[in-house]
Amino acid sequence: MEVLGIILAGVLINNFVFMQYLGICPFLGVSKNLDMATGMSGAVIFVMTLASAVTAVLEQYVLKPMELEYLRTIAYILVIASFVQLVEIFMKKTLPGLYQALGIYLPLITTNCAVLGAAMLNVTKSYGVALSTLNGFAGALGWSLAIIIFAGIRERWKLMDIPATLDGFPLALISTGLMSLAFLGFSGLFSNLVK
Secondary structure, eight states, X not given: OHHHHHHHIIIIITOXXXXXXXXXXXXXXXXTSHHHHHHHHHHHHHHHHHHHHHHHHHIIIIITTTTOXXXXXXXXXXXXXXXHHHHHHHHHHHOHHHHHHHGGGTGGGGGXXXXXXXXXXXXXXXXXXXXXXXXXXXXXXXXXXXXXXXXXXXXXXXXXXXXXXXXXXXXXHXXXXXXXXXXXXXXXXXXXXOO
């Protein structure tokens, strides 16, 4: 039951974008195109899942036993940066078009506060390695769901006549706020499963 609760919380109830307001910069920057959003989603799923696993191991077997918890943020960012470098190398070699399209937003996964937030949330909730990995994966799925839905909405804007005062960033913020309200509706549905 705890596993189902973690998955529902990560994807719907405590969605990093809509409920915790983490990872907004790449969410707004890369969501203009569905292909770019899908590519960034794959990168974030890879980085957030593996970074959650490795940081949980690091926390459990290095930082806590050696009483080095004050180095947590630096250590976590180094782990995240390492995985981002792997993703960059992979995309540069296998998907050069997507690599060019993502531009600066791909290396910005290193400072994506949703990735670091997932690792810190694992420590706060005292998850072990397995639950930390699951929480990272569920959070990444939730982030991916948010950006893919939003990219679909933004592609529809190209077909609409939008007033100049709302075009671009203002409409993106308003739409994100409305989507946050919609996701707020999930919080009461599964309250007995999610803590």
